Amino acid sequence: MRVNGKAQKAAAPPGPVFARLSEATGAPLHEAVKRRVSEAILLGEWPPGTVLPSEVALAAMFGVAVGTVRRALGDLTAEGMLSRRRKTGTVVTGRTPHHSLRHFFQYFRLHDRDGGLVRSTAKVLSVGVARANRQESSSLQLAPGAEVVHVHRLRIVGGKPVMRDRLVLPAAAVPDFPTVPARVPELLYLHLIERYGLRVSAVREQITAALADAEDLRLLKLKSPAPLLVIDEVAFDQSGAPVLLGSHRATTAGHCYVNEVR
Secondary structure, rough: OOOEEEEOOOOOOOOOOOOOOHHOOOOOOOHHHHHHHHHHHHHOOOOOOOEEEOOOHHHEEEEEEHHHHHHHHHHHOOOOOOOEOOOOOEEOOOOOOOOOHHHOOOOOOEEOOOOOOOOOEEEEEEEEEEOOOOOHHHHOOOOOOEEEEEEEEEEEEEEEEEEEEOOOOOOOHHOOOOOOHHOOOOHHHHHHHHHHOOOOOEEEEEEEEEEEHHHHHOOOOOOOOOOOEEEEEEOOOOOEEEHHHHHEEEEEOOOEEEOOOO
16 A cells, blocks of 8 residues: 555554553563463464564553564574564464474363364363372372372363363472462463463373263263263473373364373
8 A cells, every 4th residue: 555655555454452550460471472472372362474563562551571572582583483574574474383392281182173273161060179089199190198189170261161181289399389279270371380380391191991981971971972082191390200190081072182292
């Protein structure tokens, strides 16, 4: 478009609205900025080709220093999610995989049949503290009789339950973990680093198939017989210590499991 003989830049599409960050999160602020920018990109709020707001504008949105934003964007550029173009600015590349190791922990791992990223919501059914059983003690390398936190939740997509999770964490590693279901954080892996400094750096998974049991049928609203995808995992922190034991039981009638870690 030209006005009075001068080229005018096209108006940027409306983008996401970010809440201002707080030092109280416990995580480095540049990591929080990276997470929120990458989430906006992965969820299509900033599609490929989008020119991001300036570093000054982003810093004002997040309530952080320009240097914090610059570091976050530099990391995302190194990862291939963004590119820096002279005279244009910072541009979304569209080349990011569905799951880098970092994104793997932020997003639901079932995709729709067309390969699109599925964003789910979590409904915590119960949370509590108990003595670890033999399997939990072995998998989490705990002393006999150590306490663990149990979380049981549903994953819901489009108003329908599609997966149920049973998660176990060493109680000693997560002191003061919420004991009220409504207060359990939805992004649990991010809570581990932001609240406890535990960065999940590796996950060992075992994938099998099973028929839905009575609890599956009730919670996932299925009719018997119903096949399920079963994912059992152990997550390890930056020191190699196991910090989470998980079991996920999912119906894949309308979804497929995608695991692409680069």
